[in-house]
Amino acid sequence: MGAFLYAIQDLTHVYRGKPVLRIDRLEIPAGCIVGVIGPNGSGKSTFLRLAGFVEKPTAGEIAYNGKPAVPFSSEVRHKVSLMSQEPFLMKRTVLNNVAYGLRIRNDLDRLEQRVHTALAWVGLDAKEFAKRPSYALSGGEAQRVALAARLILKPEVLLLDEPTASIDALSAQLIKDAALKAQRDWGTTLIIASHDWQWLYGVCDRVVHLVRGRLMGSGRENIIFGPWEPGENGLWSKVLSDGQRILVQKPPEALSAAVIDHAFIVPADQPFLDGETQVRLTGLITRLALEKASGDIVGSVLVANIPFTAALTENQVLENGLYPGRRVHLLYDVNSVRWF
Amino acid sequence: MDFLLQGLLKAFELLTTGDAETFSAVYATLIVSAYSLAVTLITGLPLGFCLGYFDFTVKKQVRVMVDTLLSLPTVFIGLLVYAFFTNRGPLGEWGLLFTLPGIAVGLTILALPIVIALSATAIESMDRQLRVALISLGANRRQLFLSTLWEARLSILAAALTAYGRVMTEVGIAMMVGGNIKWQTRTITTAIALETNKGEFAMGIALGLVLLLIAFGVNVSVSSLRKRY
DSSP: OTTSSEEEEEEEEEETTEEEEEEEEEEEOTTOEEEEEOOTTSSHHHHHHHHTTSSOOSEEEEEETTEEOOTTOTTTTTTEEEEOSSOOOOSSBHHHHHHHHHHHTTOOTTHHHHHHHHHHHTTOOHHHHTTSBGGGSOHHHHHHHHHHHHHTTOOSEEEEESTTTTSOHHHHHHHHHHHHHHHHHHOOEEEEEOSOHHHHHHHOSEEEEEETTEEOSSSOOEEEEOOOEEOGGGOEEEEOTTSOEEEESOOSSTTOEEEEOOOEEEETTSOOOOOTTEEEEEEEEEEEEEOTTTOOEEEEEEETTEEEEEEEOHHHHHHHTOOTTOEEEEEEEGGGOEEO | OHHHHHHHHHHHHHHHTTOHHHHHHHHHHHHHHHHHHHHHHHHHHHHHHHHHHOOOTTHHHHHHHHHHHTTOOHHHHHHHHHHHHSTTSTTGGGOOTTSHHHHHHHHHHHHHHHHHHHHHHHHHTSOTHHHHHHHHTTOOHHHHHHHHHHHTHHHHHHHHHHHHHHHHTOOHHIIIIITTOTTTTOOHHHHHHHHHHTTOHHHHHHHHHHHHHHHHHHHHHHHHHHHHO
16 A cells, blocks of 8 residues: 555545545556546546545545545645646736745745746746736636646646546646656656647546446546447447447447457458457547557547447558548447446 | 804814823724723624524524514613612622723623624625535634634724724713713713713714714724725
């Protein structure tokens, strides 16, 4: 337990009587980058608030550096910092927002100069922005100021909740660069929840997948939510918007979520033999990303309006001429489908 | 209508000639309102913060009770305070009846629900992300409380102004608990009531205008503070 920065054990969080997060065990080493992906409402923000020690879990324990920690405890108060999806800035100038964390630590040495440096990390010119009130900032600028306010503290852990959602491309890139700089220069552990899985796969040492408040694995799993309806040959199906059917064996419940761990991509114009238990869907490759941890290429295929992911080798990509926009078949074995 | 004009001229005269009786009433008014507002803010702001910030099982009931107390009749407060401070009352030995601190106690009871209710509303209406941001930047509980109040400063200032206006213009408590004793516990409002009873409308109007002038001065000061921050 002591070797990990975070050791989460039997964690449960309940909101208004409804369980929203349950993690049996999760360990995160120091200095790594962990990505958290999952659909909206899957518990990503809740997980980040708990790991950021902003809220106390309903049950279970989060150990930090081997010691159980809760909000306001001295083990974490000046070491862990969370940046929420909505950048909240206080009704003060940019300078006073960025300097807030240092002021409450009574760390006033070269304060203004350090604020200027922190603003530079996120691509903001201090001369132009330092005296500006927070209400006079655009969404992207506000997000960058919020990040500067955390980076200036050089935290041991920085948790970012959808840091690049609904901001302009330049701000998004600057935020990504600044966060990675913190990890590179100070060994800051980054825990990032984002829908930008291409970025996460590219930079993360580990990606965890949250679905309905439960950890699902690496994020390569395809999760298809019900309802399922009975079809031919004893199989059940979900009809997609373009008329294609996702076939599965009988689900435990009509609303259960199906998990397809391994899917394969083949070009739609190449002949291949259908297996007896193989299901074929047709879609378009939307993205190819290099996974930092494994070195695999992860492909995203949009079937009707559902995105699927599948791991590919470099040879498969080259030999089959796979590229974004290419029409492909997505194959999986109906017997390999798990239920969640 | 002549008495209105006379009142205006009299107000000018009272203020410019430094009329001792008028200034005694102004002094008494300022003292009791300042005492009561100070105690109200010191106790009311933390209570309002707790009511607005925390979720607890009887929160709604407490909120209804505080909101009900906003309508507490001033004469009823005066009666209660009188009953407690009179010689036969449980706090009679404190000797606060017919004193300025005695009036201030009554005015505090009047102002407390205003500050609690309005500051609770101000805290409740704040972005929930403020708490997340402050904790994430390393604030401890005390810093969280103070920074949250600071963020809600304009709404809290409005709550304090509302309470100040209420205590400064109050007459029932000042009359019952203070006894309207000349040079001692006569406030501007009790003086107006007395002058009106005597048929001295011009004097009453003059004192009313003095009261308005004080209120104007307070509001101008607060307004300049708002602009500054």
